[in-house]
Every structure is written in structure tokens, then in C-alpha cells.
Amino acid sequence: MPFLYEEATTPQGKPLLRITARDEVTLADAESLGARIEEGAPNHRWRILSIVEKGTEYSAGARKYFPSLQPKYGAIAVVVTSPIVRAAINMMMRLTGQAPNLHLFTTEAEGLAWLDGLEI
Amino acid sequence: MSLTISQARLHELLNVLVTAGSGDYDVRVRLEENEDALLDVELGINYLLDDLIDRRDQNEAQEEELLTRARQLARQQDELVQALSTPVIVAWPGVLALPLVGRIDDARAATITSVLLERVAAERATHVIVDLTGVAAIAGPTLPALLRMVRAIGLLGAQCLLTGIRADVAPQIVALCDAEIHVRALAQLSDALALVLAEKGALGQPHK
Numbered sequence: 305m306p307f308l309y310e311e312a313t314t315p316q317g318k319p320l321l322r323i324t325a326r327d328e329v330t331l332a333d334a335e336s337l338g339a340r341i342e343e344g345a346p347n348h349r350w351r352i353l354s355i356v357e358k359g360t361e362y363s364a365g366a367r368k369y370f371p372s373l374q375p376k377y378g379a380i381a382v383v384v385t386s387p388i389v390r391a392a393i394n395m396m397m398r399l400t401g402q403a404p405n406l407h408l409f410t411t412e413a414e415g416l417a418w419l420d421g422l423e424i
Numbered sequence: 425m426s427l428t429i430s431q432a433r434l435h436e437l438l439n440v441l442v443t444a445g446s447g448d449y450d451v452r453v454r455l456e457e458n459e460d461a462l463l464d465v466e467l468g469i470n471y472l473l474d475d476l477i478d479r480r481d482q483n484e485a486q487e488e489e490l491l492t493r494a495r496q497l498a499r500q501q502d503e504l505v506q507a508l509s510t511p512v513i514v515a516w517p518g519v520l521a522l523p524l525v526g527r528i529d530d531a532r533a534a535t536i537t538s539v540l541l542e543r544v545a546a547e548r549a550t551h552v553i554v555d556l557t558g559v560a561a562i563a564g565p566t567l568p569a570l571l572r573m574v575r576a577i578g579l580l581g582a583q584c585l586l587t588g589i590r591a592d593v594a595p596q597i598v599a600l601c602d603a604e605i606h607v608r609a610l611a612q613l614s615d616a617l618a619l620v621l622a623e624k625g626a627l628g629q630p631h632k
Contacts, residue, residue, distance in 0.1 A: 358457075364474040387459045391467045 306333045306360070309340065314351060316420045321347045326357040331365030338369070341376040349378045351419040355412065356393070358386035367392075371400040378424035379405040381415030429462055440469060449476045510539040518550040519620050520582075521613060525558035533569040541576055549582045551620045555613040557588030567596050574607055583608070585616040 308324040321340070340347045362370075384390045390408060397403050405422075409415040436453060443451040452473060453466040509532055515521040520543055524536070544552060554574075556562075562570070574584040585608045589597065597607065610616045 364471070364478055367471065387457045387463055388455050388467065391463045394464055395467060395471060 306330070307337060311347070314416055314420045318420065319350050320416075320419065321350045321352045323352060323354045324357070325354060325360050327359070328361045328363060329366045330363045331369055334366040334369045334373075338373055338376065341373065343376070348376060349424065351378050351422070351424065352380040353412065353415050353419065354380055354382045356382060356384045356386075356389050358389065360386075360389050360392075362392055362396070367396055367399070370396050374400055374403055374405070377405065379419055379422050380407075381419050382406065382408050383410070383412050383415045384408055385410055427461060433458075433462065433466075437466065437469070440473075444473055444476070449473050449480065506535055510536050512540060512543045514547060515553065515617055516621060516624070516626065518548065518624070519553070519617070520544065520547060520549045520551070521553045521555065521617070523555040523558060523613065527563070528559060528566050528570070529563045530566055530569060533566045533573070537569065537573040537576065540573065541580065544577055544580050544582050549580075550624070551583050551585065552577050553585045553587060553613060553616045553620070555587045555616075556590070556593070557613070559588075559590070559593075562593060562596075567593070568600055571597070571600055571607075585610060585620070587611065587613045587616045 306325055306327045306329045308326075310322040310324075312320045312322050314320050323337070339345060341350065341352075342348060382393055384393060393408060397406060400406075407415075407418055409418065440451050440453045450473075452470050455463065455466055455470070509524075509526070511523060513521045513523070520540070522536070522540060528536070540552065543549070554570075574586075577584045586597075587610045589609055597609075608616075610619065
């Protein structure tokens with residue numbers, strides 16, 4: 305599974321969905337995330353910390369689907385160290401247009417601090 | 425912001441663009457973990473090529489679907505034309521009438537012969553009236569085919585009557601007829617029907 309989900313809390317105790325991404329993310333994988341954060345679903349409007357491993361790739365279907373998720377999450381901190389993966393996420397962000405509730409970070413601590421500082 | 429790009433990366437990028445420009449969308453820019461803005465461009469080109477392949481596949485699928493539909497419509501049209509081109513009518517028990525309309529070529533003559541002989545056998549017909557009033561033209565080599573049909577009807581034990589023969593077709597029939605073909609010709613279909621019914625003793629009797 306390219307996505308591993310874990311429900312946790314931020315350092316300040318706020319609900320957090322932690323996702324580890326690896327390998328090739330398909331449309332089905334992206335839709336499984338969509339189902340978790342759909343209105344009425346358990347993780348709707350949660351803070352999300354996404355750790356994207358080096359070598360993770362996004363299929364064309366997944367790339368087109370992700371922008372539709374924007375209103376369904378509270379905020380996403382994406383932790384990415386690979387320049388290629390960062391470029392891929394940047395490309396999806398361009399498709400989304402403005403995504404003020406999505407930020408890229410190079411460390412988990414930075415991402416968590418940003419998520420804790422947000423009022424959602 | 426300035427950007428230093430190696431000749432190799434630029435060369436690779438151009439090669440991919442040229443290859444894609446020639447219609448090969450399977451080519452991709454080889455990505456390396458370079459921390460620069462050109463990586464976004466390289467990745468963007470790869471994504472664009474993914475999209476081009478998707479659209480090409482969709483177009484091919486739509487084209488195939490349209491072709492299948494066109495073939496289906498052509499087949500239905502052929503069936504309809506064939507049905508309309510050989511309207512065999514049971515005018516009376518044992519009497520078939522075939523009013524032909526339009527141009528008759530070899531293919532149509534063959535279809536008419538096949539359908540008509542089948543009906544003669546199925547209906548155990550004694551008489552077949554072929555009405556040529558609506559026939560605009562008979563292709564030169566087709567007339568012999570129609571006359572062979574008349575002979576074949578005779579071999580099945582039915583008598584063939586031709587009606588509505590045009591003035592320009594009559595000499596052709598005379599030239600082609602031999603002693604073995606007995607063609608009875610009348611001016612109108614109604615004349616032929618009256619003659620046949622009289623022969624059968626059916627005139628003035630209620631239809632059973």
C-alpha cells in the first residue's frame with residue numbers, strides 16, 4: 305500500500321492523521337484518502353501530516369484527483385526531502401491554484417509546528 | 425534568479441521534445457535529484473507526455489467505437505435495402521407478386537433471384553408476377569440474369585409473368601430469349617393478376 309495511515313495527535317494534542325506515502329500512488333489510493341476525509345468520514349477536516357518518501361510517484365489519475373481534496377482536509381503539512389517528489393507535489397499545487405492549507409517542509413518537526421499553530 | 429544548466433540536461437530535454445514532436449509519446453525526461461527550478465520543467469514535460477498518451481488512448485477508443493457503430497449502421501442499412509428491394513407479396517394463395525423499383529444491377533438481380541426462389545418453394549407458388557413498371561434501368565449484363573431467374577422459377581414448377589416492360593427493354597428480351605424460356609408478358613400487374621386468377625378459377629369466388 306502506497307499510503308499508510310495512522311491516527312495520532314500533534315505535540316499540542318490536536319487530532320492528526322499521519323500518512324506515509326511511498327512507491328506509486330494510483331487513483332484508487334488517492335480515492336481511499338478521499339474516502340477517509342469526506343464529509344461525515346472520521347478524518348474530515350483533520351490536520352494531516354504526510355511523510356512522502358523518496359521515489360514516490362503519482363499516477364496521472366491521482367494527480368488530477370488530489371486537487372479536489374482541498375476542501376476536505378483542515379491542513380496538510382507535507383514532509384518531503386526528495387527534490388523530484390517535491391517537484392511533483394509543486395506541480396499538483398499549481399493545478400490546485402491557491403492552496404493556503406498545504407505547505408511543504410523538509411522535517412517532521414517543522415510540519416507539526418505549523419499544524420499546531422493553525423486555527424481550524 | 426539565475427540558473428546554471430548542464431549541457432547534458434539541456435541536450436536530454438531537447439531530445440525528448442524532438443522525439444515527442446515526432447509522435448513518440450513514450451519517451452520521458454530522465455529525472456535526477458537536482459535541487460533547481462529546471463526539475464519542475466522536466467517533470468512538467470513528463471506529465472504532459474502522460475496526458476498526451478491518455479488523450480491518444482481515449483481518441484483511439486472513441487474512433488474504434490465510432491467505426492463499430494458505423495459498421496453496425498451499414499449492416500442495418502444493407503439489410504433494410506435488401507428487404508425493400510425484394511418486396512415479395514402473396515397476392516393470392518400460390519400467387520406471388522414482385523413489384524421491382526429502381527435500378528437493377530448484377531448484385532441486386534442475384535439477391536432478387538435468391539429471395540424469390542426461396543419464397544416460391546416456401547409458398548408452393550404456382551404463379552409469379554414480376555412487375556417491372558418501376559424499374560428505371562436494367563444494366564446490360566443483368567437482363568440475362570433476370571431471364572435465368574424466370575427459367576429457374578419454371579424449374580420449380582411455377583409460371584412467371586412479366587408486366588410493365590418498358591419499350592426499350594422489350595427488344596433486349598426478345599434478343600435474349602431462347603425457345604426454352606416461356607415469358608408471358610402483360611401490360612400491367614393487375615392484368616396479370618386477373619389472368620392468373622381466371623386460370624385458377626378464382627374470379628368471382630370468395631377467397632378461402
